Amino acid sequence: MPIGSTPPKYRVRIDNDRCMLCEQCIENCPYGTFRKEGNKILVNSRACTGCHRCIAMCPRDAIDLEEKPVDYRSHPIWTREAREAIYNQARTGKIILAGMGNILEVPPIFDRLLLDACQVTNPSIDPLREPMELRTYIGKKPSKVEVATKPNGDIELLTHLAPNLKCETPIMIGHMSYGAISLNAQLSLARGAAAQGTFMGTGEGGLHKHLYPYQDHMIVQVASGRFGVDIDYLERGAAIEIKIGQGAKPGIGGHLPGEKVDESVSGTRMIPVSSDAISPAPHHDIYSIEDLAQLVRGLKEATEWKKPVFVKIAAVHNVAAIASGIARSSADAVVIDGFRGGTGAAPRVFRDHVGIPIEAAVAAVDEKLRHHGVRNEVSVIASGGIRDSADVTKTIALGADAVYIGTAALISLGCRVCGSCYRGLCPWGIATQRPDLVARLDPDIMWENVSNLINGWTLEIAELMGAAGINSIESLRGNRDRLRAYMLDENLMEVLDVKTVGAGA
Amino acid sequence: MAEKISIDAEGLHYTPLNQQIRAAVAAGAKEIVLDNVNGQRFIGNGLRGKDVRITINGVPGGDLGMFMSGPTCIVHANAEHAPGNTMDAGTIYIHGNAGDAVAHSMRGGEVYVKGNIGYRGGIHMKEYQDKKPVLVVGGRTRAFLGEYMAGGLLIVLGRGYTCPVDERGIGTGIHGGEIFIRGEVPEKHLGIGATKKPFTEKERELIRPYIKKYCIEFGIDDPSLFEDEYVRIGPASARPFAGKYTWE
Ligand code: SF4
Ligand code: SF4
Numbered sequence: 001m002p003i004g005s006t007p008p009k010y011r012v013r014i015d016n017d018r019c020m021l022c023e024q025c026i027e028n029c030p031y032g033t034f035r036k037e038g039n040k041i042l043v044n045s046r047a048c049t050g051c052h053r054c055i056a057m058c059p060r061d062a063i064d065l066e067e068k069p070v071d072y073r074s075h076p077i078w079t080r081e082a083r084e085a086i087y088n089q090a091r092t093g094k095i096i097l098a099g100m101g102n103i104l105e106v107p108p109i110f111d112r113l114l115l116d117a118c119q120v121t122n123p124s125i126d127p128l129r130e131p132m133e134l135r136t137y138i139g140k141k142p143s144k145v146e147v148a149t150k151p152n153g154d155i156e157l158l159t160h161l162a163p164n165l166k167c168e169t170p171i172m173i174g175h176m177s178y179g180a181i182s183l184n185a186q187l188s189l190a191r192g193a194a195a196q197g198t199f200m201g202t203g204e205g206g207l208h209k210h211l212y213p214y215q216d217h218m219i220v221q222v223a224s225g226r227f228g229v230d231i232d233y234l235e236r237g238a239a240i241e242i243k244i245g246q247g248a249k250p251g252i253g254g255h256l257p258g259e260k261v262d263e264s265v266s267g268t269r270m271i272p273v274s275s276d277a278i279s280p281a282p283h284h285d286i287y288s289i290e291d292l293a294q295l296v297r298g299l300k301e302a303t304e305w306k307k308p309v310f311v312k313i314a315a316v317h318n319v320a321a322i323a324s325g326i327a328r329s330s331a332d333a334v335v336i337d338g339f340r341g342g343t344g345a346a347p348r349v350f351r352d353h354v355g356i357p358i359e360a361a362v363a364a365v366d367e368k369l370r371h372h373g374v375r376n377e378v379s380v381i382a383s384g385g386i387r388d389s390a391d392v393t394k395t396i397a398l399g400a401d402a403v404y405i406g407t408a409a410l411i412s413l414g415c416r417v418c419g420s421c422y423r424g425l426c427p428w429g430i431a432t433q434r435p436d437l438v439a440r441l442d443p444d445i446m447w448e449n450v451s452n453l454i455n456g457w458t459l460e461i462a463e464l465m466g467a468a469g470i471n472s473i474e475s476l477r478g479n480r481d482r483l484r485a486y487m488l489d490e491n492l493m494e495v496l497d498v499k500t501v502g503a504g505a
Numbered sequence: 506m507a508e509k510i511s512i513d514a515e516g517l518h519y520t521p522l523n524q525q526i527r528a529a530v531a532a533g534a535k536e537i538v539l540d541n542v543n544g545q546r547f548i549g550n551g552l553r554g555k556d557v558r559i560t561i562n563g564v565p566g567g568d569l570g571m572f573m574s575g576p577t578c579i580v581h582a583n584a585e586h587a588p589g590n591t592m593d594a595g596t597i598y599i600h601g602n603a604g605d606a607v608a609h610s611m612r613g614g615e616v617y618v619k620g621n622i623g624y625r626g627g628i629h630m631k632e633y634q635d636k637k638p639v640l641v642v643g644g645r646t647r648a649f650l651g652e653y654m655a656g657g658l659l660i661v662l663g664r665g666y667t668c669p670v671d672e673r674g675i676g677t678g679i680h681g682g683e684i685f686i687r688g689e690v691p692e693k694h695l696g697i698g699a700t701k702k703p704f705t706e707k708e709r710e711l712i713r714p715y716i717k718k719y720c721i722e723f724g725i726d727d728p729s730l731f732e733d734e735y736v737r738i739g740p741a742s743a744r745p746f747a748g749k750y751t752w753e
Pocket of ligand 1: 014018019020021022023024025026041054057058059060061062063
């Protein structure tokens, strides 16, 4: 039954006094928002996704964009989103898929945590003058080391050390697969990560041969679909990550629609062109924690125990106990993806309502692992909605070793978080495989944006640490004393193990 | 090193066992015999070598030939769960029964089981270009056979059974490849997205070479395996999950 259309999401206006009719906007918009008629640019606002490509390219600042130009009658419960979802499902009767991360209007816990600084009684450290240790080793650490003195007086290490990843910064780039994003986007991220001495994930899409030069900085993923996974792939990676779950859609599988599987994506994933790539919800060889240990060891055995193996899970209610099981499965790192994690596409109801925030998850996992005496057995990597160096610093103070960034890295490539990745027409050349759009993103230039971003954050973390009188990331890790809670309730403060603002040392 | 070597697996952990196998292959061994195998997991894991044959005397543990790329493994006993897991190329012959998730996510190569297998056989097998995985089971299988299959062939010979897959979930979510079952397959056992298709001479020819290999390896002479009707099961659509979603 036709309800008519819902109000437009955006209104685009051209200031004809400013416009010079260069037609850049027409060329740049893959959605067909603009056209020229006579001496005027005309606009179809309904085609707009709010990606800002036209605004970035207009030489005259002649384009105005307004979001939600038409108001609904306001109502605190029946929000615009609630109403529009109902119109959509009344029309289609289907599950609503949505892009990017969680849009629930609850404040991030990060914003309710404040960092510390030195005054008078303990001097701060100037990172310009003093060495700051941000290097982070990801992997198992021995609980003790045994050494022997050789006859010539040299000291020899007797303890066998498990392989670790050496990251020059606690910031890594998370898994975004080829297929979900373009090869040029992956190349930019990989080169940027390599330049900063850190690592990035391949996602579940195999490893394209153009990325081989950066393979020492890539973490290859093994997900439930096992796409692109063979022994060659496993051996190329610096580390291997088993993906159990993802913060944007805990508990469900993934699905790359056949339209996105072109010749090149097909070759990398090792599936036929145009076939759907379905990743089942569980790994069908993992139905228990013992089975997980079996896969961890299987991967290590296949690569002769030379690679650290990570296990990534979504932050769910019982995350601490699960992480503790993972810690005892021979895994070298547990990755926890919080409920604000981004994605190309997830059912809206999962994206917004399933899982828990990364802040609480990291604190709970760190506490549990320490309680069981296995914190050194495993590194903790946190991800899901990390927006800046303050979030990174707070995450580490809550107990993580390092973070994965995803959306932030894409934003450094121009992404405007428009949430239309699923259309496959990303005007920034990121979430698309259309050759003309992909060509807009030149990896030889854009890698520097990625590198700059990581560099800038790393400098800021060093400053924050210095101000707090800390000169090594090791002393920040799990150091809740450097955090204070601002307007958080007592229960949450207990989970985070953080005191309130105003409480002394 | 000699072309043929024997390794005594008695009391050996799987890592040193695999190290010895790798070393033998690196030294040019073509015939490797493992004696007294008793539950060691991951045998031949990630191993390369197209013309390498590994004879396994005893029961191997789980994930035999996982990620394996080329060799042939012959097991003179039963096998535990998931032989051929995510295997890339090569062949596994099991002169006995095997556990759950046999040939899980197998990408290429062939697995032959003389007897029966457990649950989730051939789950999510997939093919790409010349890589076409094949699983042949001599007897019967448990539930969830060939779920999410994205390519390859799964053949159940049903020797000694009139209804060799008498449980639910056959081919749920299948979107590529085909399942052939000799014997009755009640409609109610088919999973969502799976459908029966006509079995013609073309299909008979398609599966003949694999049945032949089965018969040769296991010394079976039974013309009915070639002559009987098979139930052919394939995807109802290449897009089993299309139609479930709408966009925000
Ligand atoms: S890009 Fe700007 S100046 Fe050029 S045609 Fe469009 S609105 Fe006018
Ligand atoms: S990647 Fe592209 S399509 Fe996706 S949110 Fe960013 S700008 Fe939009």
